[in-house]
Amino acid sequence: MSVLITGASRGIGAALLEHYRDIGKAAFGTARSPSGDLLPLDVTLAQSHQALALRLNGLPIDLLVCNAGIYPDKGQTLATGYRAALWSQAFATNVTGVFLTIQSLLPNLRAAKGKIAITSSAMGSDERAPGGSYIYRASKAAALNLGRNLATDLRTEGIAVGIYHPGWVKTDMGGPGAEISLAQSVNGLAARFAALDISTTGCFENYDGTQIPF
Numbered sequence: 507m508s509v510l511i512t513g514a515s516r517g518i519g520a521a522l523l524e525h526y527r528d529i530g531k532a533a534f535g536t537a538r539s540p541s542g543d544l545l546p547l548d549v550t551l552a553q554s555h556q557a558l559a560l561r562l563n564g565l566p567i568d569l570l571v572c573n574a575g576i577y578p579d580k581g582q583t584l585a586t587g588y589r590a591a592l593w594s595q596a597f598a599t600n601v602t603g604v605f606l607t608i609q610s611l612l613p614n615l616r617a618a619k620g621k622i623a624i625t626s627s628a629m630g631s632d633e634r635a636p637g638g639s640y641i642y643r644a645s646k647a648a649a650l651n652l653g654r655n656l657a658t659d660l661r662t663e664g665i666a667v668g669i670y671h672p673g674w675v676k677t678d679m680g681g682p683g684a685e686i687s688l689a690q691s692v693n694g695l696a697a698r699f700a701a702l703d704i705s706t707t708g709c710f711e712n713y714d715g716t717q718i719p720f
Contacts, residue, residue, distance in 0.1 A: 508618070510531040510567050512607055514544060518625070519676040521692045522571060530584030536574070549574045549603030555610035562611070566618035569699060570611055572604045573625045577679055579641040593641055600645035605652060621666040623699045624653040628671040628712065633719040646703040650710060650720070656706035668697055673713045686713075 509526045514535025515517040523704065526533035536547035545561065576599045578592040589674040604624055608615075615622065622631045628634060630646030634716050657667035672695055674685040694713030702709070 507531050508566060509567045509569045509571065510536070510562075510611070510614075511571040512536045512549060512603075514539070518675060518688065518691060518695075519571075519573040521688045522573065522719060525692050530690055533608050538574075542599055543667060545653070546645075547574075549607055550598040551629045552606060554699055555606045559610045562614060563659045564617065565613060565614055566620070567614040568618045568620045569621045570608065570615060570624065570635055571625070571699070572607050573608075575625060577639075577642045579639055580679075584638075585638075590656055590669060593644075596641045596645045597648065600642075601648045601652060604649055608656065615665055616663060621668070621702050622653075622656070622660075623695075623697070623702065624649055624667065625668045625672060626653065628718050631710075631719055640709065653711075654708050654720075661704060664704060666702050666704050668698065668702040668706065668708075669710045670679045670695060671712045671718055673709075686707070698701045 509531050509607045511519050511523050511533065514523045515537035520536065523533050523535040535544045537544045538548045540546045546554065546557060547558050572595050576596055579588055582588055608622060615666055626649045629639060629643045632647065653667050653669040658693045660667060672691045674680055676682060677706040691713050698711055698713065698715060710720060712718055
């Protein structure tokens with residue numbers, strides 16, 4: 507089984523990469539500024555996706571985890587924050603980056619009849635709207651919508667798509683006051699990815715398996 511994880515230089519992505527390697531899977535990670543054996547990928551650049559696809563040279567991918575993401579508006583205020591440039595950066599990474607990753611690696615997924623896991627967030631749920639973090643919430647809602655529509659289009663090819671909330675995790679992004687550990691998130695996500703199939707394609711789930719309202 508081969509696994510490719512974007513945004514694997516730190517946090518959840520790095521921990522997922524370590525998890526899959528520890529259980530003996532052929533796991534690859536990408537990063538915008540790679541170190542070690544990470545593969546280079548800037549998810550905002552089409553040419554970077556093309557270069558990665560060429561480098562993989564048709565390798566069948568059983569599981570693609572679209573994890574790369576940013577939270578540029580954390581802590582900003584409605585009166586003075588949310589600059590236009592931040593909207594562009596967030597959507598380029600959190601939405602367009604997910605689409606370009608899947609589009610460029612679709613031949614690899616088709617070769618394995620693989621599956622796709624998109625890291626979104628419960629903050630992208632339309633039914634949960636406590637306010638604030640407008641850019642991050644909007645971009646994660648768009649990633650959810652993207653995943654749901656891809657699930658429809660790829661169903662006939664046997665490629666399942668799941669959208670997941672990793673939890674509020676103690677990482678650089680989540681902060682030290684977050685609710686769960688990195689290990690809890692990763693173990694839960696890995697279980698969710700393993701359970702994903704065509705019968706559950708289009709799901710929006712928490713790391714612990716509970717359904718999240720759209």
